[in-house]
Amino acid sequence: MNRLTDLFQRKTADVLNVYFTAGFPQLHDTVPILKALQEAGADLVEIGMPYSDPVADGETIQRSNQQALENGMTVAKLFEQLQDIREQGITVPILLMGYLNPVVQFGVEKFCQQCQATGVDGVILPDLPLEVYERQYRPLFVQYGLKVVFLVTPQTSAARVRQLDALADGFIYLVAAAGTTGAQTDMNADVDAYLSRTKALGLQNPTLVGFGISDAASFAAASRHTTGAIIGSAFIRLLQQTPAERQPLAIKEFVHSIRA
Amino acid sequence: MTATAPSPYQVDAHGYYGPFGGAYVPEMLYPNVEELRDNYLRITKDPEFQREFQQLLTDYVGRPTPLFLAQRLSAHYGTTIYLKREDLCHTGAHKINNTIGQILVAKRLGKQRIVAETGAGQHGVATATVCALMGLECIVYMGEIDIERQKPNVDRMRMLGAKVVPATSGSKTLKDATNEAMRHWISNPTDTHYIIGSVVGPHPYPDMVARFQSVISAETISQLLHQTGRATPDFMLACVGGGSNAAGAFYHYLDEPSVRLIAAEAAGQGIDTGHSAATTALGKPGILHGASTILMQTEDGQVTEPYSISAGLDYPGIGPQHAQLFATGRAEFLSITDKQALDAAFQLSRLEGIIPALETGHALACLPLIGAKKDDVVVVCLSGRGDKDLATYTKHLEEYAS
Numbered sequence: 023m024n025r026l027t028d029l030f031q032r033k034t035a036d037v038l039n040v041y042f043t044a045g046f047p048q049l050h051d052t053v054p055i056l057k058a059l060q061e062a063g064a065d066l067v068e069i070g071m072p073y074s075d076p077v078a079d080g081e082t083i084q085r086s087n088q089q090a091l092e093n094g095m096t097v098a099k100l101f102e103q104l105q106d107i108r109e110q111g112i113t114v115p116i117l118l119m120g121y122l123n124p125v126v127q128f129g130v131e132k133f134c135q136q137c138q139a140t141g142v143d144g145v146i147l148p149d150l151p152l153e154v155y156e157r158q159y160r161p162l163f164v165q166y167g168l169k170v171v172f173l174v175t176p177q178t179s180a181a182r183v184r185q186l187d188a189l190a191d192g193f194i195y196l197v198a199a200a201g202t203t204g205a206q207t208d209m210n211a212d213v214d215a216y217l218s219r220t221k222a223l224g225l226q227n228p229t230l231v232g233f234g235i236s237d238a239a240s241f242a243a244a245s246r247h248t249t250g251a252i253i254g255s256a257f258i259r260l261l262q263q264t265p266a267e268r269q270p271l272a273i274k275e276f277v278h279s280i281r282a
Numbered sequence: 283m284t285a286t287a288p289s290p291y292q293v294d295a296h297g298y299y300g301p302f303g304g305a306y307v308p309e310m311l312y313p314n315v316e317e318l319r320d321n322y323l324r325i326t327k328d329p330e331f332q333r334e335f336q337q338l339l340t341d342y343v344g345r346p347t348p349l350f351l352a353q354r355l356s357a358h359y360g361t362t363i364y365l366k367r368e369d370l371c372h373t374g375a376h377k378i379n380n381t382i383g384q385i386l387v388a389k390r391l392g393k394q395r396i397v398a399e400t401g402a403g404q405h406g407v408a409t410a411t412v413c414a415l416m417g418l419e420c421i422v423y424m425g426e427i428d429i430e431r432q433k434p435n436v437d438r439m440r441m442l443g444a445k446v447v448p449a450t451s452g453s454k455t456l457k458d459a460t461n462e463a464m465r466h467w468i469s470n471p472t473d474t475h476y477i478i479g480s481v482v483g484p485h486p487y488p489d490m491v492a493r494f495q496s497v498i499s500a501e502t503i504s505q506l507l508h509q510t511g512r513a514t515p516d517f518m519l520a521c522v523g524g525g526s527n528a529a530g531a532f533y534h535y536l537d538e539p540s541v542r543l544i545a546a547e548a549a550g551q552g553i554d555t556g557h558s559a560a561t562t563a564l565g566k567p568g569i570l571h572g573a574s575t576i577l578m579q580t581e582d583g584q585v586t587e588p589y590s591i592s593a594g595l596d597y598p599g600i601g602p603q604h605a606q607l608f609a610t611g612r613a614e615f616l617s618i619t620d621k622q623a624l625d626a627a628f629q630l631s632r633l634e635g636i637i638p639a640l641e642t643g644h645a646l647a648c649l650p651l652i653g654a655k656k657d658d659v660v661v662v663c664l665s666g667r668g669d670k671d672l673a674t675y676t677k678h679l680e681e682y683a684s
Contacts, residue, residue, distance in 0.1 A: 074452060074584040075570070077464045078308040084451050096582040122306060123569045127583030148308035149569065153296075173309040177471050182312070197310060201469045 025115035026143040026169050026192050029065060030228045030249065037250025038063075038241070038280060039230055040257050041119065043070040043086040044103070045095025047261055051269075052103045053110075055261070058270045060114040062277035068146065068252065071097055071120030078148045080204030082255040086262070097128045101136040108141040117171065117192070119146040130159055134166035144169035144192040156189060171195050176216045183223060193228040196220060196248060198235070204255030205234050209243035217247040238282045253280065291536040291603065291612055297485025298574075300609060302602035305484035307572045310468045314476070315572075317391065319486045325390050326383070326493065338382050339497065342415070343372045345379075349505035349661070354633040361654040364515070365664045366502055368527060369638065375666030376495060376527045377408035381477055383494035385412040388475035395419040395474045399449075399463040401428055401456030401523075402593035403435025404639075404666060405479030410444035420444040423462040425455035428593060435670060453587045456597055460571055480524025481601030484572030488529075488601050495530025502661055503534055510659060514541050517652055520663040521546045521644040522615070523559070523595035525604040527665040532613065542614065544652055545604065546644040548590035549617035559588035560617040561600045562608045570599040576608065591620035591674065592640035594666075622647040627668065627675070628682040639666035640674060 029037070040059050044052045052069065059067050072090035076083065100118075118137065125133050125147065137145070145168055150159070152172065163170055169192035174183050176199060187194060198213050199205065220229065231244035232252035244251040257276065264272040290300075297303050297319070305315050325331055339345040347367045356363045368376035388396060396413050399422070400406030406422040413420035422439055426448040429436055439446050452458040460478075467476045481488040481495075499518075507513045518535055520528035522545040535541040550558035558564060565578040570585060577599035578586045590596045600608075607613035627643035630636055638646065642665045654660050668675065 075457065075461050077461050077571075078310060078468065080465075081451070088452065091584060098582070121569075123579070123585075124583035126568060127579065127581070149306045149572070151304070151306055154304065154306070175310050175313075175471075177313040178309060179313070186309075200310065200471050202310075202465050205469065 024143050024167055024169055025113070026066070026117070029115050030193065033065060034228070034249060036245050037065045037228070037230060038277070039066040039068055039250065039252040040064045040277070041068040041070060041252060041254035042257055042261065043072055043083065043090050044100045045072065045090035045093045046086045047089065048266070049093040049095060050103070052100065053107060054269070055273065056107065056112060058273040059277065060112055062274040063281065064114060064277055065250070066115045066117065068117045068119050069100070071100060071118055071124060073121040073124055076121060078202055080202040080255060082204045082258050086258045097124050097133070101140055104140040104142070115143045116141065117144045117146055118142050122147050122149050131162055134162050134168055137168050138166040142168070144171055146171045146195065148173055152186060152189060160189070173197055174220065176200060180223060183220065183225070187225045187227055190227050193230050193249065194225055195252070196229050196231045198231050198233045198244065201233060203233055209240050214243070214247070217244070221247040238280055241280050289537050290610070291607060293485065293489040293603070299603045299606035301567070302574050302605040303485055303488060304574050305572055306569045306574065307484045308468070310471070311464070314467060314471055315484050321391065322387060322486050322490050325387050326490070331386060331390070335383055335386055339379065343378055343382065344370060345497065346501045346505070347371060349502060349509065351509065352634050355630065358633060359649050359654065360656055361658050361660055363649065363660045363662065364506065365636070365662050366498060366531065368498065368663060368665050369636070369642070369667035373404070373408050373411050374669065375404045375408070375639065376498065376530065377405045377479060378411065379497055379530065380479070380491050380494045380526060381405070381408040381412045384475070384477045384490070385416050385418065388418070388477070389416060391475060393418070393473060393475040395421065395470065396477055397421045397423070397463050397466045397474055398477045398479060399423050399456065399459040400479065401425070401459065401596055402670065403428070403432040403439065404594060404670065406444070406446070407435055407438050407442070409477050409479070410439040410442035413444060414442045421466065422446050423449050423459040423466065425449045425453070425459045427454045428456065428459070432593060432670070455587065457585060464571070480526040481529040481603060482524040482571055482573060482599060488573065488603055491526055492529040492533060492603060495526050496533035498527065498530035498663060499532065499534040502531070506659070506661070512659070514538050515661040516540070516658040517542045517544055517654055517660040518663070519544045519546065519645045519648050519660065521595060521641045521665060522600055522604055523548070523597045523641065524599070525601040527663050529601060529603060531663040532607070536612065542652070543607065543612060544648050545607070545613050545615045546618045546648050547615055548592055548595035548644055549619045550589040550591070552619055553617050557589040559590040559595050559597065561598065562615045563617050565599070573602045575599050575602045576605040591623065592644065594639070594641040595644060616648050616651055618644040618647040624678055632684065636664070637668035638664055639668050640671045642666055
């Protein structure tokens with residue numbers, strides 16, 4: 023069974039998804055960071071495929087993308103790095119997150135094949151429109167057992183949320199407030215109202231909240247009405263600030279601090 | 283929406299031009315783009331909108347712009363050359379045709395703030411101008427590098443009351459200013475309208491901007507008819523960065539196969555030098571700034587940084603309609619080097635007493651390449667005036683000492 027589906031069958035609350043950019047801070051950090059996150063107890067890991075023009079991302083993730091590209095990271099290289107992770111004892115569900123153009127240039131079918139071969143469970147492609155996914159790519163994603171995640175924001179209409187939920191089969195990514203990743207969202211009454219309003223829609227997919235989740239308090243607040251939350255920019259900042267030799271320990275402490 | 287698009291070169295009901303176009307935007311932008319898509323035709327076709335738009339084009343922009351028979355240039359090339367004088371528009375370029383139209387749309391959508399991107403600063407100035415006119419807050423993103431090299435336009439925008447914000451991400455030029463403007467729109471989804479400066483971006487922008495710029499070819503038809511007795515030229519020449527002046531100059535001639543449409547792209551130092559912005563020569567299909575189009579990119583799909591002497595053509599993509607005109611062969615795309623554009627700009631200055639923008643120099647540089655015959659009629663879209671490029675021209679004055 024798909025590891026993502028399996029995770030959400032086992033766990034329906036406080037799911038922690040951690041994002042990091044492939045090939046950052048160093049080109050060959052991808053797999054060690056993945057291992058450290060699994061050991062630290064992350065439920066789910068989202069690996070960013072770096073892109074030159076990440077419009078949905080704030081400064082922190084933009085800079086990590088740029089650094090990763092300068093390090094020589096590519097889609098092809100990422101699949102090389104992930105080649106035998108499942109044989110190395112990595113069992114945590116893995117999502118790839120990225121923008122459409124590098125995937126299209128790699129070849130969408132080849133991309134899906136490689137995901138299946140390396141054990142990637144799902145994808146988040148924020149600039150892949152729902153309509154294009156449905157018309158052009160859905161059969162391929164289904165054929166290669168790849169789950170898809172769609173984003174929903176406080177401005178998304180209820181009708182649109184239902185459309186997105188009908189086609190998503192990974193989870194629904196709830197963007198906490200209008201903005202790009204890393205925005206300072208305080209988990210205020212507005213966000214709480216939006217999350218409970220979404221909960222009331224009774225979606226078929228699990229929901230994870232992202233954008234502005236950075237510590238135990240925001241994680242707990244975000245998880246109140248949802249299946250869990252996603253941490254990205256705060257984790258990238260940690261990687262940026264941590265000397266290489268302290269990385270595994272720092273990752274462990276970080277994940278534990280969120281769970282505290 | 284144009285459910286029954288009459289032309290294979292116009293946008294279809296789904297927002298595409300053949301395989302190009304669409305709206306590849308993150309969900310955060312979906313409600314904004316949807317609002318615009320669902321309302322732009324209704325708003326712009328409203329008689330009251332049209333009345334206000336036309337009146338501003340006449341009394342504020344100074345339209346119609348003249349169609350000028352360039353006699354000495356014609357004699358030089360042994361053909362008949364007309365110049366469509368967009369350089370005489372208020373603020374010095376065609377850009378204001380679009381910003382007037384979009385600000386009227388923004389007002390009708392109840393928006394209080396305008397965000398825009400700019401490269402050389404022409405679109406930024408045109409946006410700051412209409413924001414001052416309508417009393418709306420204006421924020422212009424401009425690459426940090428462009429802010430340094432286009433200081434007079436930065437000062438113009440500030441004098442007009444706009445806030446100029448440096449884009450410090452990526453390569454710190456136009457493409458990054460566009461990313462930053464999009465991010466600003468993501469963060470301010472309800473009260474802000476994004477005035478894109480060219481026929482790029484997600485549907486409906488390419489179509490909406492082309493419609494506002496189509497006044498260029500609409501006027502050309504009646505002026506040419508009046509002056510020559512025929513409505514169609516044999517050649518229509520325009521430069522293409524994103525491609526808004528070309529989209530307007532071509533618009534009413536797209537389905538007139540007798541009119542050869544010539545698009546001039548910036549070859550920079552030469553298409554094989556690694557310092558070029560000739561998108562159709564160097565690019566391939568992909569997705570940029572919300573649209574499927576042709577763009578310059580690495581094998582791995584990373585967008586590459588273009589180069590041109592002209593900051594207005596320094597863009598790694600082209601509008602999706604132009605991608606379709608290129609793919610179908612309806613328009614011919616010529617690569618013009620920095621040197622060819624400079625030659626043409628000095629030539630026009632000396633022969634006709636008109637200093638063109640460097641962008642326009644690229645369109646003029648096509649004149650010796652198209653094989654126009656004695657009885658042919660050639661129209662060049664003179665997209666902008668050259669004052670902003672004086673610093674560059676000054677560096678080359680010695681080479682062109684007469």
